[in-house]
Amino acid sequence: MRQKGRGDRRMKTEERRAFIINFLYYAIWLAIAFVILRYGLPMLTPFVAAFVIAYLLNTPICFAANRLRLPRKAMAILAVLLFYCTVGSLIALLFIKLFSSGRVLFSNLPAIYSHYIEPVFAAVFSSIEQTVLRMDPSLIGTMEELEGHFAQSAGQMVSSLSMDAVGWISGIASSLPGLFIELLLMIITTFFIAADYDKLTGFCLRQMGEKPKGIFLNIQSYVVGTLFVCIRSYALIMSITFVELAVGLTLIGVKNSVLIAFVIAVFDILPVLGTGGIMIPWMVITAVMGNPRLAIGLLVVYLVITVIRNIIEPKIVGSQIGLHPVVTLVSMFAGAQLFGVLGLFGFPIGLSLLGYLNDTDTIRIFKKSEVE
Numbered sequence: 477m478r479q480k481g482r483g484d485r486r487m488k489t490e491e492r493r494a495f496i497i498n499f500l501y502y503a504i505w506l507a508i509a510f511v512i513l514r515y516g517l518p519m520l521t522p523f524v525a526a527f528v529i530a531y532l533l534n535t536p537i538c539f540a541a542n543r544l545r546l547p548r549k550a551m552a553i554l555a556v557l558l559f560y561c562t563v564g565s566l567i568a569l570l571f572i573k574l575f576s577s578g579r580v581l582f583s584n585l586p587a588i589y590s591h592y593i594e595p596v597f598a599a600v601f602s603s604i605e606q607t608v609l610r611m612d613p614s615l616i617g618t619m620e621e622l623e624g625h626f627a628q629s630a631g632q633m634v635s636s637l638s639m640d641a642v643g644w645i646s647g648i649a650s651s652l653p654g655l656f657i658e659l660l661l662m663i664i665t666t667f668f669i670a671a672d673y674d675k676l677t678g679f680c681l682r683q684m685g686e687k688p689k690g691i692f693l694n695i696q697s698y699v700v701g702t703l704f705v706c707i708r709s710y711a712l713i714m715s716i717t718f719v720e721l722a723v724g725l726t727l728i729g730v731k732n733s734v735l736i737a738f739v740i741a742v743f744d745i746l747p748v749l750g751t752g753g754i755m756i757p758w759m760v761i762t763a764v765m766g767n768p769r770l771a772i773g774l775l776v777v778y779l780v781i782t783v784i785r786n787i788i789e790p791k792i793v794g795s796q797i798g799l800h801p802v803v804t805l806v807s808m809f810a811g812a813q814l815f816g817v818l819g820l821f822g823f824p825i826g827l828s829l830l831g832y833l834n835d836t837d838t839i840r841i842f843k844k845s846e847v848e
């Protein structure tokens with residue numbers, strides 16, 4: 477009995493030691509991955525982006541080269557040139573328009589405040605003064621003093637916001653030379669990678685053994701498929717948001733509701749700003765301009781969209797990539813907090829990949845269910 481008890485204690489000690497070793501092993505790998513993603517990836521962003529673009533263009537390049545009977549390198553150069561000319565022109569026009577419009581808007585904030593917002597505040601305080609006068613005339617002096625302090629503080633805040641915004645836009649403009657250098661590196665690297673894509677990828681694959689090579693190709697196939705599923709899922713979410721906005725804005729009497737709904741639905745994809753980035757300022761400005769009915773309608777539409785979005789997003793994304801909605805929601809939140817947009821999409825896909833590798837016995841992290 478004593479020997480059996482010692483054997484049980486020894487077995488438990490070995491299990492604990494194995495758990496600690498496995499925990500430290502995966503913790504070290506997670507720490508290495510975190511450091512690489514957090515600090516190494518930003519330095520390699522132009523080259524990573526160039527490889528991704530070359531990867532996406534590889535299939536069309538091969539197809540066009542075979543159909544047109546052109547050398548692959550020549551077709552690769554033409555495809556990359558066409559891609560950057562088209563996408564670059566669209567992005568340049570969009571940024572020039574946004575930059576000029578934003579600079580004019582923020583420069584005119586003080587004038588907008590003095591012409592539109594300040595009279596509304598004055599009318600509100602006048603109404604309050606009339607009410608106070610009927611209740612207690614001795615408080616009029618205090619109310620006038622509060623009104624003066626409030627108007628002065630609000631004016632200073634708007635002026636400061638305007639100056640900060642113009643400075644921020646000017647700062648972006650001053651950073652354009654560095655951005656141009658990175659963009660130039662990305663374009664040149666894309667040409668080289670696209671022209672010799674098979675040679676470069678073949679060299680990298682030959683450096684792996686047969687088993688690591690098979691695991692890598694399996695991971696690549698799964699991640700690409702999962703990314704496609706995520707894009708399809710968010711396109712569905714954006715479509716649902718667009719329909720909700722179009723119907724809601726039409727019901728509360730907003731002009732050009734369909735166009736506005738489309739712009740907000742596209743804006744809703746951004747994780748930090750989202751629908752509230754447009755709807756909340758719109759509600760505040762509408763209320764200040766003296767249209768409380770429209771402001772309340774916008775608030776109702778925003779609340780409905782936010783509630784539905786928070787319900788359907790984990791279910792749609794989670795069901796498409798094979799994760800429970802709770803796991804999807806937690807991973808999206810943690811990823812967005814740590815890595816922003818990259819983490820928002822990357823964390824759910826990473827967890828889905830780990831689950832897939834565990835299910836195929838490539839790695840062993842989670843215990844499988846006994847009922848299969």
